[in-house]
Amino acid sequence: MLTPGPKRVILIRAGRYDYAEVVLGQSMHLVGQNNAGKTSLIATLQMLYVAGFNEMSFSRSWDETRRYYFRLDSSTILFETVTSDGRFVTVGLRGRGQLGAFQVDRFAFEGAYRKEDFIDEGNRVRPFEEVKRCLVADRFFKELEPNEIRSALVGELGVRQLNMGIVPLRDVGRYSDFVYLFKNLLRLNDLSQKDIKETFLTVYRHGIRNAIEVDLHREYNDAYSGLMVEKAKLANVRQVALIANHLKAEQEKRIRASRDLPALYVAVVGAKARQIKSLEDGVRDDGERLSKVEAEAMTAGSDRQRLEAENETIILNGLAIQQWFEQYEADATALKDYLPDIEEARRKHLEEEINALIASMVTAGDPVDIEARLVRLRKKLTATIEQRDKHARLLGTRLQERLGPDAMSDLGRIFHPELLRLPLEEEGVTLTDEGALVSLLRRIHGKVTDGWLMIDGVSIPLEKVASRESVRVADLATLNQEIIDLERDAGKLEQDLATATNMAAVQEKCNTLKSTLKASEELYAQYLRHSAAVKEVGDKRKMKESQEKAKKKNSDDRKLLEQQGVVRERQKTSINLEIKTKNEQLMKLGNLRPTPPKPSWPMGTPDPEWSVDAIELFSLYIQTYAGYSQSEAEVLRILNEAELLNPDGFSGASDDEKIDAIIEAVDSLAERDKAYRDHLGNVIKGMRATFQRMFEALDSLSEAAERFSRTIGNVSISNLRGLSVKIVENTEVTRSYRSVVEAGAADLFSSLSDSEGAIIAIQQTIQRAPVLRLADWFGVQFVVKTADGVETVYNDLSKIESNGTTMSIKALVNIVLIQAMMRDRRQFILPFYIDEANQIDEANLREIVTLANEKGFCPIFASTVPVAAAESIYIVRMTSDSRAIIDPKSRIERKAKGPVHADAA
Structure with missing residues (x-):
């Protein structure tokens, strides 16, 4: 398997x-x-x-x-x-x-x-x-x-x-x-020292009974803070007796202010309402005035548009009259020596002469066209002669030797046939791999079947592109015959050009006469226009005077409108400023929101010396309320300082009852001091237990390392006789913690003279290492025994023998x-x-x-x-x-x- x-x-x-x-x-x-x-x-x-x-x-x-x-x-x-x-x-x-x-x-x-x-x-x-x-x-x-x-x-x-x-x-x-x-x-x-330690902790942390990391700050900082609070409470209780009389004085001030504040509040609210109504009425009146001025401005705007349009019409009419007089004066100057009868006879003579010249040019050709054709023919003749002289080096000649005439004829219909007549030279076609080109053309020609090019999804009928004969590669005989035909055609065009050259001079004279005739006809038309204008000159002068009067009146009307507009803008600015001032006052009054007096406060008698202005009354109210708040805050501060010692020990229905309770708290000062010292002792015992558990975790890790060493000790590595791993306690880090644990039943801070020093020692312990990490308490050493029995301790794996x-x-x-x-x-x-x-x-x-x-x-x-x-x-x-x-x-x-x-x- x-x-x-x-x-x-x-x-x-x-x-x-x-x-x-x-x-x-x-x-x-x-x-x-x-x-x-x-x-x-x-x-x-x-x-x-x-x-x-x-x-x-x-x-x-x-x-x-x-x-x-x-x-x-x-x-x-x-x-x-x-x-x-x-x-x-x-x-x-x-x-x-x-x-x-x-x-x-x-x-x-x-x-x-x-x-x-x-x-x-x-x-x-x-x-x-x-x-x-x-x-x-x-x-x-x-x-x-x-x-x-x-x-x-x-x-x-x-x-x-x-x-x-x-x-x-x-x-x-x-x-x-x-x-x-x-x-x-x-x-x-x-595997750096840090990596090795993290690896061992990662693998063996589940076998370690205790935590491998303890946040002293999180576990004991609150206790330390509690001790500090307890210390402050004791100090505050000792001060309560000194501030008891001050508490009574501030209470009297608070009672007086609580009687005046309700009457002041009623006065502020009434004055505020009266002033707001007056200002709102003023803003409404100002708005009506502003609307009236703006309506006048809109009417003036319509008048301004009318006058502007009228002014544009006057200007256009004036320009037309001015142009008419300028044309009139120009025509008079140009026709000062003009004789109508003589000019008429001259025009008739020019027409007869032009007609005669046109008749003589009917059968002649255009020399410019003939010369252009001759230039093109000579260029073609020169190119053909060069092709004949370079016949052996033409691309088509070289390819036809390799591919044959039939293949070249078909390829000439696929590519541009003139490519075949380009020479193989530096300024012409550069052939770097003839074999690759021939192979490519053969593959393309292989796609031609029965006169059709069929390649990559498209079929093209080559017979419709050009005939096979028209795209063949030219041989020397064909090129020589082309040169003879081109030389013959060039000679004929040279004869035609000589014949047409004289006709060009006739054409030039004809064009000159036509230009002269056209100028005479334009002068005659100018004469007729001026003759008609002479009859209108009187009416035109009257129109010019009328136009100038209208222009002056329009200008005066526009200036008057502009002046009236300036006056209206000043009125609008003044009204808007008044509205803004009133609105700002309204905003200030709107922001007057005095803190209402408590319903339990008695209503006092208004003072006749109080102002009738809402803002001044509000300022007095704020000042009085601040005095009340200050006295109340002072009373509450003293009471709160006492209540921090025992929040449940100063309850009562009134402040006087709470003040009596303060005295009772002062009498219990000795009892509270004892409770504070008991709390300190508990914190000391807890820290000792924390350190003990960390050392137990270190012992568990050392046992795991021993088991690991036994496992790897039986494996042969290179020329080493043995290899083991040791967990070494970092005594520079653990020394102070171990001394605490080894103190046994003795007090952790037995050398300190009082509780003040104990609190400082706890703070220093937390600050020195806010978080205790087992990784900081040990190092890992590799013990290597070589073939000769010598043991060497390494902290870094890279230092052991060879890289292998x-x-x-x-x-x-x-x-x-x-x-x-x-x-x-x-x-x-x-x-x-x-x-x-x-x-x-x-x-x-x-x-x-x-x-x-x-x-x-x-x-x-x-x-x-x-x-x-x-x-x-x-x-x-x-x-x-x-x-x-x-x-x-x-x-x-x-x-x-x-x-x-x-x-x-």
Whole structure:
């Protein structure tokens, strides 16, 4: 039967890996370059054993870690396990990708891992919904919460098909302790003195009867505070007799004030009501005045808009008249020497001359067009000559030699045929891999069938693109014939250009005459316009005078409105200021809320000297009430000081009765002092008992360390004869506490002269160490006996012998501690990790393998080069895009010299 535990780890598009599949159950060695993802693969085992992501230990935060491992919605990590009853259960985590905010879901299914469920025959990673369909077809599948996976690991999950039981803890309630040790073992962290102590306390704290941490501040600070309060109470009682007469004097003041306050309150309320009504009436009148002014402002606004519109019309009319006179004067100046009859005869002569020139140009061509055609033809001739001279170096010539004319004809209809005439040179086509190009073109030509290009879901009829002849690669004869034809066409165009050049001069003269005729016609139109304007000049001058008068009147009206507006704004400001002042006064009056007198106070007689102003009356009321409150506070202060000694000893129906009770309390001072000292003695006894329990806890831990030493003492490690662990008391910390415990029946503070000193000593003890931690009371020492019998004590594991020896000890410590937590005769497998294995002596590595196999653990080595220690080796292969792959078929099995684990695959 296979040993329960993880059997395979599979990463699909996860972390650095495109795909990785490794078999566990025996020692294994991952070999690959640095940063190939070896450590990140082993770190995924935390995702099986550690329930909460926040409890896992990665080099970066969990948010960055999940983006690393689960960057895609197809990223999946799987753990194939053998259960305690010999079944297979596979646990998985899959990412939701960027759209799912890189969240991670957990699931499990019955049975072993099958690659085809997750990756199809085309090496395509199946979407998760498709994976689920494959799994549920013949297996039990369920999405799990972290606590459900933890229950399945310890064998307490209610779902039978997914129950694993691969962590057979004696006490499942200590799973967090197991996780702590497993993380240490998985990575074989350096065990500092602090780490060693925390590890021992974590594992053995359930066997320690007493608490390993005591909060002195929490347990005894209240007692200390109580002593201080008790001390203050005694002092206050001694002072009560001195302040009794003062109490009576303050009581008289309070009684006088309680008679005046009701009458003052009535006066304040009446004056406040009268003044509020007067102010509210004033605000209402001011509001009506303000509304009237604002109504006038609205009327003025309408008038202002009307005058503005009228002013715009006046301005526009004035501009029109001004423009008319400017045009009139300009025309008069321009036509000063104008002779209508002569200009008419001149226009007629120009028309006749233009018509004659047009008739002469009817049959002539355009020299500009002819010259442009000639330039284009010469460029084409030059290019064709260059192609002929470079015929042997043309792309088409080279390709036709390799592919043949038929293939080139078809390819010329797929690509631009002019590409075939480009030369192979630095400024033309650069051919770096002729074989690759020919191979590509042959694959493309292979897609041509019966004149159709059929590729990637599209079919194109090449016969409709161009004829086969039109796209053939030109030979030398064809190029020479093209050059002859182009030279002939160029000669003909040169003759046509010479013929048309003279016609251009005629055309230019014709255009000049047309421009002259157009200018004459425009001058004639100006003459006709000016002749009509001469008849209107008188009316226009009258319109100009009328417009200027209207403009002045409009300006005067707008200025008057502006002045009236300034007056209204001043009125509004004045009224608003008055309203604001009254409202502020109303607010002040509204805020006058005197504290009502108590109903039990008698109504006194009003003083005729009191003011009639509500604010002044309120000030007097506040002052009187403050005097009453001060006297009452003083009375209550004295009474409260006395009542703090014994809150139930000064009850009474009146203050006088309470004052009598104060005297009685003073007489009982001796009795209260005795009670205070008894309280102090109880605190002393409690602290001694606390220290005693801490020393008992330290003794229990020492016994556990002795049991641990007996377990590891029989294990052979490197060249060491023996290894043991000692718990050493930190006497510098415990000295003062042990002296208290060893005092026995003597008083804790017997050397102190009085209770004052005892209180100070308690305070100093709490301040020196507010929290007592067992971890501060001891250290851990490793006692090593070498082959020659010499014993050496080490506080630091890294100082013991070689690095390999240290690694073996760290592995042994964690393995033994974990085994101590497991049930007897229950097999299990747990992996752990050793990086940079090539830096450790091979003999030590083989000892680690032997030790792990004997104890049911699975060491995993990693390095850049293989070491002859592990039973199987995996090579981490890197792809061209820096992705990692571990192919399970590439596993190299090594025949180990030592005993091999029963689960070796």
